[in-house]
Amino acid sequence: xxxxxxxxxxxxxxxxxxxxxxxxxxxxxxxxxxxxxxxxxxxxxxxxxxxxxxxxxxxxxxxxxxxxxxxxxxxxxxxxxxxxxxxxxxxxxxxxxxxxxxxxxxxxxxxxxxxxxxxxxxxxxxxxxxxxxxxxxxxxxxxxxxxxxxxxxxxxxxxxxxxxxxxxxxxxxxxxxxxxxxxxxxxxxxxxxxxxxxxxxxxxxxxxxxxxxxxxxxxx
Amino acid sequence: xxxxxxxxxxxxxxxxxxxxxxxxxxxxxxxxxxxxxxxxxxxxxxxxxxxxxxxxxxxxxxxxxxxxxxxxxxxxxxxxxxxxxxxxxxxxxxxxxxxxxxxxxxxxxxxxxxxxxxxxxxxxxxxxxxxxxxxxxxxxxxxxxxxxxxxxxxxxxxxxxxxxxxxxxxxxxxxxxxxxxxxxxxxxxxxxxxxxxxxxxxxxxxxxxxxxxxxxxxxxxxxxxxxxxxxxxxxxxxxxx
Numbered sequence: 001x002x003x004x005x006x007x008x009x010x011x012x013x014x015x016x017x018x019x020x021x022x023x024x025x026x027x028x029x030x031x032x033x034x035x036x037x038x039x040x041x042x043x044x045x046x047x048x049x050x051x052x053x054x055x056x057x058x059x060x061x062x063x064x065x066x067x068x069x070x071x072x073x074x075x076x077x078x079x080x081x082x083x084x085x086x087x088x089x090x091x092x093x094x095x096x097x098x099x100x101x102x103x104x105x106x107x108x109x110x111x112x113x114x115x116x117x118x119x120x121x122x123x124x125x126x127x128x129x130x131x132x133x134x135x136x137x138x139x140x141x142x143x144x145x146x147x148x149x150x151x152x153x154x155x156x157x158x159x160x161x162x163x164x165x166x167x168x169x170x171x172x173x174x175x176x177x178x179x180x181x182x183x184x185x186x187x188x189x190x191x192x193x194x195x196x197x198x199x200x201x202x203x204x205x206x207x208x209x210x211x212x213x214x215x216x217x218x219x220x
Numbered sequence: 221x222x223x224x225x226x227x228x229x230x231x232x233x234x235x236x237x238x239x240x241x242x243x244x245x246x247x248x249x250x251x252x253x254x255x256x257x258x259x260x261x262x263x264x265x266x267x268x269x270x271x272x273x274x275x276x277x278x279x280x281x282x283x284x285x286x287x288x289x290x291x292x293x294x295x296x297x298x299x300x301x302x303x304x305x306x307x308x309x310x311x312x313x314x315x316x317x318x319x320x321x322x323x324x325x326x327x328x329x330x331x332x333x334x335x336x337x338x339x340x341x342x343x344x345x346x347x348x349x350x351x352x353x354x355x356x357x358x359x360x361x362x363x364x365x366x367x368x369x370x371x372x373x374x375x376x377x378x379x380x381x382x383x384x385x386x387x388x389x390x391x392x393x394x395x396x397x398x399x400x401x402x403x404x405x406x407x408x409x410x411x412x413x414x415x416x417x418x419x420x421x422x423x424x425x426x427x428x429x430x431x432x433x434x435x436x437x438x439x440x441x442x443x444x445x446x447x448x449x450x451x452x453x454x455x456x457x458x459x460x461x
Contacts, residue, residue: 007266011255080253084270085243088236 001090001097004081008068008098009105015071016064016102020109023060027053053117054110054133061106062140065099069147072098092212096205099144107137131190138197142179145204146172152211171207175200230316243272246310249321252302254294260305261290264312271313282308286334300331307335311342318342318350324359332359339363357445367444369451377451381444388447389422393434403428406454418442418450 072078072095081091110133153168182196227234232241254263260283268274283290286304289297297305303323310318318339324332336359342348343363352360360367367384369376391402397413404421415434419425422439429437442450 003269007269011258014257075256076251076253077255078253079249079251082236083242083245083247084267085239085241085272086270087239 001086001094004084004086004090004094005097005101008094009101012064012068012071012098012102015067016061016105019060019064019067020057020106023056023063024053027056054113055136057110057113058103058106058133058137058140061103061109062144064106065102065144066147068099068102069144069151073151088213089209092209095212096145096148096208099148100141100205103137103141103144107134110137131194135190135194135197138194138201139179139183142197142201142204145201145208146176149204149208149211152208152215155215156211168207168211172204175204175207243313244316246313246315246318247321248303248306248310248318248323250323250325252306254302254305254309256295257293259291259293260288260297260301263294263305264290264309267309267312273313275312275314278314279308279312282311282338286338300327303327303331303335307338311338316348318348318352320350320352320354322354322356323352324354324356336362357448361444364444369448371452384447385441385444387422388418388420388442388450389425389439390416390418390442390446391422391425391429391437391439392416393429393437395429395432395434400432402432406450418446420450420454 078091078095081094082088084091111130114130114133149172153172156168179197179200182193182200187193229241230244232244234241254260255266258266264279268276268279280290282288283304286308288301288304288308292301294302294305307323320339324335327335339350339352340363343350350363352363354360361381364381366378367381368378393415394413395415399408399410400415402408402417402419402425404419404425405417406420407418409416417425426437426439
């Protein structure tokens with residue numbers, strides 16, 4: 001599985017780097033426009049706006065993840081992977097972990113950017129946002145995994161009739177509702193929110209793997 | 221279509237949880253799943269990391285033989301080159317069994333001939349088997365020993381190619397201006413006193429026609445294509461006989 005995952009990351013590395021490039025580029029463009037036509041003129045305000053840079057890196061990593069999902073589907077990658085002498089469970093895990101790895105690489109890069117900005121700004125308020133960044137990352141990862149699970153449900157609907165896929169849909173809707181509750185709920189502790197969100201992500205991943213393992217046709 | 225059951229490949233149970241049996245198999249289908257922004261060479265290198273018994277020497281020899289540009293990105297390869305890459309990829313680890321599903325679909329005659337030549341060479345040593353699924357029967361006329369005709373997932377007929385071409389024949393004869401039922405006939409046509417049958421049992425048909433007093437009998441061998449059409453039209457009637 002690890003070899004498959006490593007190869008997947010190697011294949012999508014240029015996509016990830018290009019996404020970061022676009023994300024950071026667009027971010028600086030926006031800052032520059034704000035500086036020229038907006039009200040952010042002094043350096044401190046610019047830096048304060050600059051702390052949003054890691055978020056741009058995270059979002060662009062998620063976009064890279066979605067590109068990976070689309071490419072894997074479009075290029076019918078499973079068709080190639082199932083011919084390899086690798087247990088089907090490992091192929092299923094590699095499928096969900098490849099976009100996850102891209103997002104986690106983005107999270108690492110975002111933390112580095114945060115640390116650099118912290119060193120530049122020297123503001124304690126910035127340091128507190130590391131956990132917020134983790135929270136955003138886990139939210140983005142959740143939606144990435146939901147997209148993958150949704151695809152498996154659509155595949156399931158091709159094989160089973162509407163009622164056959166009803167249970168799977170109900171599970172996914174239930175998990176999404178829980179995530180909305182976490183996002184809008186009254187809990188103040190970011191750590192708890194991250195932990196519960198991460199548990200939901202793990203649940204969606206396990207669900208996707210289970211659906212994939214039930215699949216018997218990999219030709220379309 | 222059946223979605224359950226069990227199978228064995230070279231004595232090993234087909235099980236996706238323990239897939240060592242896949243090492244003995246090479247697969248070529250209409251769809252490939254290659255990494256399109258990698259070159260053909262990179263895709264083959266990817267496969268080499270997973271396939272025990274992979275031989276770069278074999279791969280390069282085959283690629284040279286087929287004129288496959290290994291340095292080109294897969295997205296830039298023509299359909300013919302893509303089919304060649306799929307074949308090279310399937311043969312890279314020296315599988316004992318090749319599973320081919322319409323591997324020459326949409327290819328021009330020259331590329332098709334090249335691919336079939338390679339497959340013929342694979343079969344020559346007698347240690348490899350090819351399971352070839354196709355609608356283009358001229359492809360397998362040269363390669364096949366055993367033919368299985370399927371319709372809607374069910375086996376209509378299974379026979380050796382030699383037995384088929386030996387037993388099936390088109391027979392024309394002259395015999396009165398009325399329809400006749402001929403033993404072994406799958407298809408029957410008549411224009412006035414000129415009759416023609418397609419028989420799946422030539423000897424039985426000729427013996428029967430002699431009994432009926434048919435005149436000017438002429439028989440001709442049928443190609444695999446013609447036999448296939450007759451079988452698929454005749455359906456279960458032929459399979460049952």
